[in-house]
Amino acid sequence: MAAYAEAAPSAGEPEPQPAALQPAAEPQPEPQPRTLPHTWEEARTAAYEVARPLPAVDVELAQGAGRKLAAGIVALHPMPHYASSAMDGWAVAGSPPWILAGPGRRLAPGQASPIVTGGLVPPGAKAVLRSEAGLLSTDDDGLPVLVRGGAARPGEPKNGQHIRPAGKEAAEGELLVKPGTVLNPAHLALAALGGLDELSVLGRPAVQLVLTGDEVVQHGIPAPGQVRDAFTPQLGGVVELLGGTVVGLRRAADNLAATLEALADSEGNPADVVITTGATGRSSADFLRPAIAAMGGTFHVDGIAMRPGHPSLLAEFPDGRFLVGLPGNPLAAMIALLTLGAPLLARLGSSPLPPTFEVACGSPIKEYHGPTRLMPYRLLYGLASPCANTDSAMMRGMAAADGVMVVPPHGAKMGEPLTAFGLPWT
Structure with a gap:
């Protein structure tokens, strides 16, 4: 059950399965020594600070829409260039x-x-x-x-x-579009009129998706013991909204050899970031950590003191690729992606750390003897009220949410300000 396994509701280890229910274990490399889980704030900051912006690249005009200019667009001749x-x-x-x-x-x-x-x-x-x-x-x-x-x-x-008259719109050498502008189709037409064939744009991280889980089915109604693939129709679109470009999708069975093969770099379509789903636990059916260790990876974040999404991780391979490991439950994975993936992709794409803001809590939230809770909320009369249906394996609450609020273990009172962040599609 690697694809939809998440740790039990405590700040420590996930509950081990009874020995009779565990599949036969393959020989596994020893993972790196475990450290204390990061707080939500620490994990988010670490994901941003661990990377460096990608270098600028030249793209043809037709590929420029949505990219951010690294160098301004300057007219190469008077516009128009004749009367x-x-x-x-x-x-x-x-x-x-x-x-x-x-x-x-x-x-x-x-x-x-x-x-x-x-x-x-x-x-x-x-x-x-x-x-x-x-x-x-x-x-x-x-x-x-x-x-x-x-x-x-x-x-x-x-x-x-x-x-x-010649030069009525712009003189030769005049700046037409400032650096840092996100290009739209009108900018591209302006660049063409200015005589350009290519534009220098900020790097955009290439992302390889790796989905694990023997129990996952891609179509139809799953049988008991199976789960429907919620990631294929969702994950790529969210990655694009966060500033990444999906360059491939691979699936890995729940064994070490398949996981290693799926994580291998692709020479023809190299990625800057690998985003995986599932296999982030520590059971005998979870092979992500052993695979990272076998490939010489370094763990920057190994577990986050938050619910949902506790067994999330961020690692880096010797070849410079980053790996964001998301839990297998859909809501937990989305919270983890917004916690680790969003800052990492922003940094690689030369964007600032995604902002947080404050919302007023719309209903009392009880104390919780555990880690920080990330709760999707709806705005009602200017107050942020927790959504229903927000267990780790559910998506109904997130689909109706206006944002996610960060609730400390002591809970929150009615009207109390809480840290929150927006959703990339709202």
Whole structure:
């Protein structure tokens, strides 16, 4: 039961299974010596401080949406880079009537040349006469000329009218978008108009998902003794909201060899972070810690004094990859991801530590002889009231929540301010 196993409700060891119920154990490497669990605050801070921001990378414009600029977007040429017409009509020089000249030729006073919207204004042109404001006629000698007429307004066209001068939007070298901006499609279009093909963006951590558990089924209604996979439809989307990019998903059976294989680095699709679900306990069916130890990993967080999510962990492999180990129960895993994964992904992506804030407790919360409780809440009349259905294996309360509040062991009184944090999808 590695995928949905979480420690019993105490601040210490999870309850061992009776020997008769335990599967035959495989030979396991000795994990590193166990240390005292981190507090929720310590674990969150450690996950942020243990990493360093990833280096900036160059991406093509089409891949830039949602990324954060490392270097500002600077116009590589005047925008627009040539004087163009804002109307269909004629480029004209001097006063009417105008003799028609060939397209692209320099215009002398008294000459005109047909032009379309966006067309290059020929040298010598002083304005553009709209097509509906001009008439083609003949002069006294029977030669074709252009005169004002139709919908022409008095004095039209004035000098410079309907001409978009070069550099009107931006001069060459002008800053168009500041560093640190999260790029949207309009920014990408602006960069293209500025002459850029690529943009320098802050690194975005690549994440490999590893889901464990022999009892997990991916489709339909599970049989007794089985559990439905709640992570495949959920985890990748949350990782993306937290600033990561999922580069792969692997599944590992509940044995050491399968776990080691799933945790191995992928040369073709390398990851910065591995996020696992399940197998974070210490039973004979949980192989995550032995696998980390066998791969030479270092444990930065090995257990957190919180409920749910107590057996969560954060480790680092010799190759520089980080591992965030989430418990197998759905709510416990989400709390652990927001506690450890969110700060780690933020740091790697050059973002600040996700903020916390205070909420007023909406109902008395009893003392709890154990660790800090992380409780999804709903905001009702400005007060944060704990959601129902928030056991470790439940998701109904989290699905209805506005945020998560941090409740100390002594509980909370009505109206008492409590630390809280938001959910990435709210």
